[in-house]
Amino acid sequence: MPEMPEVEIIRRILEPQIAGKKIETVEILHNQIIAHPDMETFTEILTGQTITNMSRKGKFLTIHFKSGDNLALHLRMTGRLLVMPKDTPVEKHTHLLIYLEGGNQLRYIDVRRFGRFWYLKKDETDDLTGQDKLGLEPLDEKLTSTYLKEKLGKKKKSIKDMLHDQSIIAGIGNIYSDEILYAAGIYPETKCTAMDDEEWDRLAKKIPEIIAWGIDTNEMKPEEYLEGKGKEYRNIPHLRVYGRADQPCLVCQAVIEKISLGGRSSCYCPECQRKKL
Template identity: 40%
Template sequence: MPELPEVETVRRTLEELIIGKTIDQVLVHWPKMVKEPDDVVRFTKALEGETFKAVARRGKFLILYTDDLALVSHLRMEGRYGVYPKSETIEKHTHVIFSFTDGTELRYKDVRKFGTMHLFKRGDELGQLPLSQLGVEPLSDAFSPKILQNLLNKTARPIKAALLDQKLIVGLGNIYVDESLFKAGIHPERSAKTLTKEEVEKLYSEIKATLSEAVERGGSTIRSYVNSQGQIGLFQLELFVYGRRGEECKVCATPLERIIAGGRGTVYCPQCQPK
């Protein structure tokens, strides 16, 4: 599933591709993808004639703004957007098409059909699900060591599970939690509330640094992720632990191990992250 850096990269590329384009027609080939409103005809008719004005992100969600509406989109496992000429052949697994008055189309492709779309009146989107219960943005000024300490003090869950909880901190998934915990020297099964002030400050710094570097490298292409211009991410070349089970730690040469922590497969270094 695309995490914060990948979704932020898609946001940036979409912003270059669709701002100022006016929607002539919307076609939905997989109605179950549209969650709000529950009538696909209302969804398509509401968007026709609207012009995209901005593209924002909240955690792992994209928000495509027109003057009057906010389209909240979650890519899930393999969703991707792309802009094409209307004349170009439509690829298999393309489920939603936004046709523009300039002869181009924004197409949403999703092999697994897990992606979702919610359409709200602009200004209502943050107060309703799926955005209303999301936690703090880790790359925002609202995120601080004190905020992180307060969040972790409230739960005895393993730190891996706490960091994956989107109601606490948004945008973090398996890749960047594993990487941040490794760089902070924290075992993924440590109880969140047992972290010292110094450990929390180190973890805070590594979360910010890891996410920021990943955004600059265009995210991580582990399986099928590409941005809206069809380009892969490059941060996977910098990974220390994620996906490297059995390989030597880049810091101490100890073989990396894999466990289940927070309900997810987790790779860590038993030397650098002692339990």
């Protein structure tokens, strides 16, 4: 699943390509991806809208229109959003085609069809997408050790699990939680109730540092993004711990280990992230 850094890169790549463009027509190839409103209404009210800009909140993207209306979307596990020339062959698992003036199409491709779109009118309260329940952004200056301790300090769950709670911090998933905890020197299964002030301080420092690193290392040109069909992320070879089970730690050379937490795998260094006794 794309996490906050990858979704931010998608926004930066797509926004300049779609801003100012009028939507000429809409073709829905699978109605499961349309969460609100119904498919017919969605097609009718989206057609003719002029795009002004694109924003991101957590893992959500929102396309804003001149009318004041908005189109929110979540890519979920396998969703991809690309701007392509209209004569580009439509690949398998393409579920939405938005025809833009000038000859390009905004296409949504999703193998598992978990992604969702919500069209919200300017006077419509967003109690549908879940964005109203999101916590702080990882780069928000308000995300301090005090904030983390107040929100998580009494939780009996592991810190790894709680970094995935979007109501606390928006946008962190399995990849960056591994990378953050490795950088902070915290064992992923550590209970929030067992963390001390120094660990909360390190965590608060490393969250924005690692997320900013993720954005910087994933940055690419629109041509590269299109060539990779939105599936390739540039920082994968540079990840320090995620996906590196049985390989040597880049700091101490200890063998990276993997455990399962909350149904997800978690990679860590047994030396740099020692388990509390």
